[in-house]
Amino acid sequence: MSEMYRAEVPLYGDLISLVSEINQSVMDAFPDLKARLERSGEIARLGVERHGAIRVGTAQELSNLRRIFALMGMQPVAYYDLSIAGVPVHSTAFRPVERSDLNASPFRIFTSLLRLELIEDVALRDKAAAILAGRQIISDRGLELVEIAEEKNGLPLEHKDEFLQEVLNVFRWHPNAIVDHETYRNLHDAHRLIADVVSFKGPHINHLTPSTLDIDAAQEGMKQRGISAKSVIEGPPARKVPILLRQTSFTALEEVVCFTDDTGDAQGTHTARFGEIEQRGIALTPAGRTLYDQCLAEARGASGSTSEDYAERLQRAFAHFPDDMEILRKQGLAYFRYVPTAEGLNATQSDHKGTQGVDKLLEAGLIVAEPILYEDFLPVSAAGIFQSNLGGAEQRSYDAQASQDTFEAALGVPVLDPFVLYQQLQDESLAEVERLFSGG
Ligand code: OOG
Ligand code: NI
Secondary structure, eight states, X not given: OHHHHHHHOHHHHHHHHHHHHHHHHHHHHOHHXXXXXXXXXXXXXXXXXEEEEEEEOSHHHHHHHHHHHHHTTOEEEXXXXXXXXXXXXXXXXXXXXXXXHHHHXXXXXXXXXXXXXXXXXXXXXHHHHHHHHTOOSSOHHHHHHHHHHHHTTSXXXXXXXXXXXXXXXXXXXXXXXXXXXXXXXXXXXXXXXXXXXXXXXXXXXXXXXXXXXXXXXXXXXXXXXXXXXOSSOBSSOOOSSOBSEEEEEEOOOEEEEBOTTOOTTOOEEEEOOOEEEEEEOBOBOHHHHXXXXXXXXXXXXXXXXXXXXXXXXXXXXXXXXXXXXXXXXXXXXXXXXXXXXXXXXXXXXXXXXXXXXXXXXXXXXXXXXXXXXXXXXXHHHHHHHHHHHTTSOOOOOOOOOOOHHHHHHHHSSOOBOHHHHHHHHHHHHHHHHHHHHSOO
């Protein structure tokens, strides 16, 4: 998919080379960080790490994609309500959940379902529903392969290439719209996002995001290369200990499309696809997340991220958020994996076994606490990304309520709770430490 997108959106290739240059120089400058990435296995994922995003129109499209992602080892994690930010969708992210899978391929796909009920104009809503009901985003053969794989509890190897091709086709860009120009305009007037979801053959991947170790350098680098970067980086400010997720993007490209009533060179344009870069930090516990939400709300105040002094406001608000790994750990604000050191492993083979308690083991240098990386998304940041690639000017509000039940009914399964997953990773590591060091 990365290759396909690079061919479709050449600027994406520029982002990839920018990010890999930055990652290399950060690792050269901070050997400790490099060593930590090597220890945790995260170094392997650095160059291949991506997230992408798609938007679908119907419950059936969503549940079929869920089946495809399940075959690839990706589960729906978390529910995000974007309607509060004036975007008529709700979303989840499909991703691997086991540590070994995350290190092998941490690819996540942010998947949004259009909330047609938020279109006020009933006639337009019905028309949009009819158009969506008439399209098929996955080919018959693709669906057949899904069924075979589900029956056999895994995709038979002989179908692997064909399956990948079918899946890739789902996310391909189609310059030929399935609506006429006027319908497109009406959908667009209701909301640009509605036009994006309804007017095309399928849910084109709208961005693919590489991961950087220094997003401030990436933001600077984009500007230097003349790429029109978003004015603010979403998420927390720059810190010594990165938390959660920071994101920046370049604005959507204007692309030529052909509507069903276009003849010859009467061609329209559509803006949907953009570029994004992210930097991930440590996952926060519910207590840490509450503190994060408070700090962010304080920084944004009434003006959101639009005020001129936003960067300073953000720094000031986050002064309340401890910026020290050990304090984050002691205060239970973030998740950690506890791993024996080489010395610790030696000790478990000798009579030193029996040192009790995590703090004592840490002090004795027998184990270390490694930060668990945040694998998910942030609704306020996602809304900012949506907004900036919708042209920024689009400000709407919906009285809609979050509707996780409706979303899960469409999806066909409940979404997983990310806090539970991080807690499990931490608990598994503690159980292993307990096993190694208890007794004597
Ligand atoms: C998804 C926007 C959200 C992120 O990184 O928060 C997102 C979209 O525009 O479809 O990708
Ligand atoms: Ni994104």
